[in-house]
Amino acid sequence: MTGLVSAEELEQRLFTLQPRQFLELYRLYEKLGNKANVQPEMQILRRRLVRMRPVRALTLSRLLCQPFEEFLVNEATGDTGLIMRRSCTAIARLVRRKLAPELLRRFEQRLLHLNQRPEDRAGQILLGREVWKAAAAALAEVRCGPARSPEDLRRRFGLITGCLEIGEAMVSLSRGIPEGRVDTLDDSGRKLLVKLLRGLPHDRTGHARYLMAMLTRRLENPASVIQMLAREDRNLPGATRQNLIRVIRGEIESSIGASAAALLVGEAGTGESVRRAERLLDRLGQIKASGTATPKTDRAARDIADTLGSIERLISVETLQQDRQEQIRQLLPTELSAGLEHAETYRELESEIDNVIRLGDRIDTLGVDNPLRQRRDRLRRDIDGRRAEMMRRLADTPADPEMQARARAGFYGLVRMVEMLDGPKAAENMRRDGDRLLAG
Amino acid sequence: MATELKASAAAVQDGTGTLAPVTAAQKAAHARRSHYEPSTFLERGTVIPFTTRALAQCRVRLDDRERLEVVLPGFSGSKGVYVTAFTSLPEITTLSVHDRTLTEIVATEKVVTPTGIRRCWLELATTGIGGQGLAEQAREELARAAEVQVSTRIMLLLDTVRRGGGEIGQELIATMASTEGRSQVRTMLGGAASRAGIDAVAIDQHIEDLAELLGTLGLRSLPEPGRLRHLHTRMQEFSHAIDNWGRTTVSDLAHIGRFAAMSADHSAGIAGRAIAEVDRILADPIRLMARWDSSQKNLRGYLLRIAWLLDGWDYVLRIWDDAVAERMAIDVAVKEIGRIIPIVPAREVDADAGRRSVELFREYRSRVRVFEDWLSGELDEDMRARPESQTAGQGEEHR
Numbered sequence: 004m005t006g007l008v009s010a011e012e013l014e015q016r017l018f019t020l021q022p023r024q025f026l027e028l029y030r031l032y033e034k035l036g037n038k039a040n041v042q043p044e045m046q047i048l049r050r051r052l053v054r055m056r057p058v059r060a061l062t063l064s065r066l067l068c069q070p071f072e073e074f075l076v077n078e079a080t081g082d083t084g085l086i087m088r089r090s091c092t093a094i095a096r097l098v099r100r101k102l103a104p105e106l107l108r109r110f111e112q113r114l115l116h117l118n119q120r121p122e123d124r125a126g127q128i129l130l131g132r133e134v135w136k137a138a139a140a141a142l143a144e145v146r147c148g149p150a151r152s153p154e155d156l157r158r159r160f161g162l163i164t165g166c167l168e169i170g171e172a173m174v175s176l177s178r179g180i181p182e183g184r185v186d187t188l189d190d191s192g193r194k195l196l197v198k199l200l201r202g203l204p205h206d207r208t209g210h211a212r213y214l215m216a217m218l219t220r221r222l223e224n225p226a227s228v229i230q231m232l233a234r235e236d237r238n239l240p241g242a243t244r245q246n247l248i249r250v251i252r253g254e255i256e257s258s259i260g261a262s263a264a265a266l267l268v269g270e271a272g273t274g275e276s277v278r279r280a281e282r283l284l285d286r287l288g289q290i291k292a293s294g295t296a297t298p299k300t301d302r303a304a305r306d307i308a309d310t311l312g313s314i315e316r317l318i319s320v321e322t323l324q325q326d327r328q329e330q331i332r333q334l335l336p337t338e339l340s341a342g343l344e345h346a347e348t349y350r351e352l353e354s355e356i357d358n359v360i361r362l363g364d365r366i367d368t369l370g371v372d373n374p375l376r377q378r379r380d381r382l383r384r385d386i387d388g389r390r391a392e393m394m395r396r397l398a399d400t401p402a403d404p405e406m407q408a409r410a411r412a413g414f415y416g417l418v419r420m421v422e423m424l425d426g427p428k429a430a431e432n433m434r435r436d437g438d439r440l441l442a443g
Numbered sequence: 444m445a446t447e448l449k450a451s452a453a454a455v456q457d458g459t460g461t462l463a464p465v466t467a468a469q470k471a472a473h474a475r476r477s478h479y480e481p482s483t484f485l486e487r488g489t490v491i492p493f494t495t496r497a498l499a500q501c502r503v504r505l506d507d508r509e510r511l512e513v514v515l516p517g518f519s520g521s522k523g524v525y526v527t528a529f530t531s532l533p534e535i536t537t538l539s540v541h542d543r544t545l546t547e548i549v550a551t552e553k554v555v556t557p558t559g560i561r562r563c564w565l566e567l568a569t570t571g572i573g574g575q576g577l578a579e580q581a582r583e584e585l586a587r588a589a590e591v592q593v594s595t596r597i598m599l600l601l602d603t604v605r606r607g608g609g610e611i612g613q614e615l616i617a618t619m620a621s622t623e624g625r626s627q628v629r630t631m632l633g634g635a636a637s638r639a640g641i642d643a644v645a646i647d648q649h650i651e652d653l654a655e656l657l658g659t660l661g662l663r664s665l666p667e668p669g670r671l672r673h674l675h676t677r678m679q680e681f682s683h684a685i686d687n688w689g690r691t692t693v694s695d696l697a698h699i700g701r702f703a704a705m706s707a708d709h710s711a712g713i714a715g716r717a718i719a720e721v722d723r724i725l726a727d728p729i730r731l732m733a734r735w736d737s738s739q740k741n742l743r744g745y746l747l748r749i750a751w752l753l754d755g756w757d758y759v760l761r762i763w764d765d766a767v768a769e770r771m772a773i774d775v776a777v778k779e780i781g782r783i784i785p786i787v788p789a790r791e792v793d794a795d796a797g798r799r800s801v802e803l804f805r806e807y808r809s810r811v812r813v814f815e816d817w818l819s820g821e822l823d824e825d826m827r828a829r830p831e832s833q834t835a836g837q838g839e840e841h842r
Contacts, residue, residue: 183769418540
């Protein structure tokens with residue numbers, strides 16, 4: 004970073020570039036490699052890259068990480084079966100140190116060649132096959148001493164090595180599932196999984212657990228894989244299916260158990276906890292619907308409900324920036340900025356109502372005690388009280404347009420909350436009554 | 444009364460009352476007539492930002508008798524569009540209070556342009572009736588437009604004074620909003636006024652009008668672009684992103700991704716040319732002031748055109764952002780994008796771009812499903828009849 008331009012200014016300039024110019028600049032940075040002196044700029048570029056998703060040049064590090072890509076996380080989530088994304092550089096460095104220089108040079112040359120033909124997926128897999136094999140062999144030699152490496156680190160190291168050992172299968176399965184949030188495997192995904200399971204080498208059949216772990220992590224409804232495997236009696240031997248079902252059930256239980264345990268407000272903040280809880284409850288709902296619930300998943304459901312019940316206020320919005328609110332107040336006429344008067348209180352109330360309804364409905368489907376039901380009743384009483392008070396005041400609102408705008412904004416905000424709790428019809432009746440009172 | 448514009452007939456009845464087979468040419472001609480393929484912006488309608496899920500991205504327009512009607516794309520999973528009177532919306536589905544109030548405002552003001560609808564929506568949303576999130580978004584958008592307006596005015600004044608041979612110092616920029624500062628600026632506009640052949644007060648007033656006009660677009664040189672300029676850049680990014688997704692994904696919906704990329708590219712390209720025209724007019728403010736009436740009219744025309752061209756894209760980009768951030772399943776997002784993708788009407792652009800629009804409309808309706816003709820996207824009666832006749836035949840054999 005130069006001393007002349009601040010990071011904020013640089014970000015602003017980079018974000019106003021035309022997409023084509025931005026991509027050209029990104030390619031230039033990419034050619035500079037993953038060097039420490041360009042990292043601050045790359046961090047800024049990445050924020051826009053997430054939106055643009057350009058085809059990125061293949062480097063040895065990227066190719067190396069492909070088999071365990073699905074296990075990479077940006078921040079710790081409490082789940083033990085995951086690897087921090089920032090440790091990829093260290094893993095790549097370690098592999099580079101262990102590989103023979105001649106082999107490394109050959110890999111780099113082939114990568115250079117492949118980058119000129121980005122559509123050559125077969126070529127990438129062929130090179131990947133050799134890289135993953137060599138890397139797995141190199142990492143297998145690394146000893147994790149008991150003094151320096153706790154159990155968790157050894158397990159993660161084992162996961163990386165295991166994924167590399169069946170690298171081709173891991174990458175094929177990962178590519179066989181569409182990007183983003185996916186509920187379950189479609190027909191082609193199912194066929195691919197069976198093919199990959201059948202194709203595992205005899206001495207690596209135990210590695211199927213990495214494929215199962217990937218599916219648990221990748222699919223919104225991993226329990227569907229259990230049902231799918233149960234139906235594969237023609238393609239997979241009974242014992243294998245039973246083993247795989249046991250493995251995936253174990254993966255689901257440990258993943259949900261770890262995530263439920265990590266659902267502590269103090270660590271992640273209420274917003275993040277609510278988001279995680281919602282996802283977990285969805286997952287548990289699917290497990291229950293598929294008939295694959297176990298005592299452990301039931302316990303996790305109770306734990307999550309208890310944790311949510313213990314959170315004093317389920318508000319998942321950040322505090323408004325006061326200086327920006329002041330600027331807006333000055334920039335806009337009163338009719339448009341009148342709502343700011345109640346903004347802070349109303350958005351917190353709205354967020355709480357929204358979370359209590361969404362999470363409460365999900366807990367109800369799991370058939371466990373729902374501590375949010377009482378809270379919903381309490382919120383309704385609160386809103387009813389505010390509503391009665393507001394209706395009394397509306398009738399006395401002076402005809403002054405500014406006062407009217409203020410009263411309307413305060414009233415309409417409550418209408419919205421009534422809509423959330425009691426539905427659009429009740430809210431519409433309330434609005435009409437209020438408008439009539441305002442019109443005098 | 445609702446009218447289904449979906450293609451329906453696949454066979455025509457001849458004089459004898461029997462069904463005659465239909466040729467491919469007849470099918471194609473029928474498809475052209477019966478499919479929703481608006482040729483002008485007014486016919487396409489303007490997106491109305493309803494919060495009710497079933498009405499997302501429906502468009503409002505005027506019918507032949509100048510009454511408001513609403514166009515619902517892919518309503519209840521159908522392939523065509525559903526057209527109904529604007530006032531009958533509450534009878535079709537339960538509207539949220541926000542949507543009901545917006546319907547009343549739009550019906551009272553009878554607005555059908557993107558700028559008019561946006562104004563109505565922003566004013567309503569700031570009251571909080573659609574939730575505090577929407578209110579915040581609306582207030583932020585209005586505040587940004589006001590900021591862009593102020594910056595645009597300052598930049599235009601600086602440029603005009605400079606072209607008239609003067610220079611506005613930092614101290615004056617700071618006091619420009621005051622009465623004294625304004626009169627000082629007007630004095631400095633003298634050079635430009637004499638070059639344009641009008642008086643300095645008129646120039647100052649014109650600059651103020653221009654700044655107000657440009658609140659949604661802003662100047663190219665501003666560090667913070669206006670809403671439409673920003674949306675235009677985001678559309679180009681989206682085109683890159685969804686095209687890459689379409690090329691690399693294993694999803695069955697890859698073709699919708701590529702189609703969305705082509706449509707975004709097409710709209711952004713045409714909007715880009717209109718934006719370039721605005722920038723060209725603003726590049727020489729003295730010339731603009733000298734021909735104020737015609738230049739202002741041109742600018743208004745281009746700005747409305749840009750608003751029409753970008754209408755509906757902010758929702759598409761929001762869905763895509765949700766999918767990228769994994770708040771929504773990507774397949775669901777892409778399907779929804781495919782349902783509501785805005786295509787530029789053919790008669791609103793030159794011949795080449797018009798041909799491209801026609802191709803895109805064809806692509807839009809030829810997303811073939813079971814029993815549909817792969818060329819026209821029509822329900823293929825022959826194909827539908829085939830398995831039925833086979834089943835009937837099997838039934839007879841069994842007997």
